[in-house]
Amino acid sequence: xxxxxxxxxxxxxxxxxxxxxxxxxxxxxxxxxxxxxxxxxxxxxxxxxxxxxxxxxxxxxxxxxxxxxxxxxxxxxxxxxxxxxxxxxxxxxxxxxxxxxxxxxxxxxxxxxxxxxxxxxxxxxxxxxxx
Numbered sequence: 001x002x003x004x005x006x007x008x009x010x011x012x013x014x015x016x017x018x019x020x021x022x023x024x025x026x027x028x029x030x031x032x033x034x035x036x037x038x039x040x041x042x043x044x045x046x047x048x049x050x051x052x053x054x055x056x057x058x059x060x061x062x063x064x065x066x067x068x069x070x071x072x073x074x075x076x077x078x079x080x081x082x083x084x085x086x087x088x089x090x091x092x093x094x095x096x097x098x099x100x101x102x103x104x105x106x107x108x109x110x111x112x113x114x115x116x117x118x119x120x121x122x123x124x125x126x127x128x129x130x131x
Contacts, residue, residue, distance in 0.1 A: 003051050005041070008077050009058035009067045010118035013040050016055040019116050023095045024080070026053070053078070058119065067119050074100070076113065077120035085110045085126035 010016035017040060020026045026042040029052050033039070041052040058064050070077055082088045085103050089112055093099065100121060101113035110126045 005052045005054055006078070007054040007056045008116075008120055009060075009063050010055050010116070010120070011058050012118055013038055013055055013057050016040075016116065016118040017042070019118065020053070020055065023092055023097050024122075025091075055118075071119060071121060074113070074121060076123035077116075079123040079125055081125050081127065083126065085112060085124055088124060 017028065017031075020042045021028055025045065027045050027048060029041040029043040029048075031038070031040050038057065040055045042055065043052050044050060058067060067077065089099070089103050092114065098115045098117070099112055100115055101111070103110050103112045103126075108127065108129050110128065112124045114122050114124065116122050
């Protein structure tokens with residue numbers, strides 16, 4: 001068994017596509033519509049056939065409440081891992097990313113938090129140890 005897809009709710013799919021591709025550096029994987037519904041996913045260029053992230057339009061009231069509560073509590077909607085947090089931080093800042101927390105050392109890792117401009121905080125993590 002493996003994880004193939006996870007979803008993050010966004011308030012604007014086009015804005016989310018820009019952030020997740022142009023700022024984070026992911027690649028668009030799927031993009032098709034059926035009436036008002038748009039299925040939109042991105043994937044890491046390091047693992048293009050790996051796990052996809054669905055950028056789901058936030059029209060569900062329960063999900064919207066959950067998303068807003070996470071954001072208000074400074075909790076990430078998703079966590080992405082990197083081998084070089086400082087380099088990714090600088091690259092993303094140069095592309096206009098709004099970090100709510102710059103890179104900082106925590107137990108056995110470094111983390112940073114970035115606002116995805118679509119209602120979510122995303123945590124970037126660099127492990128300082130090998131599994």
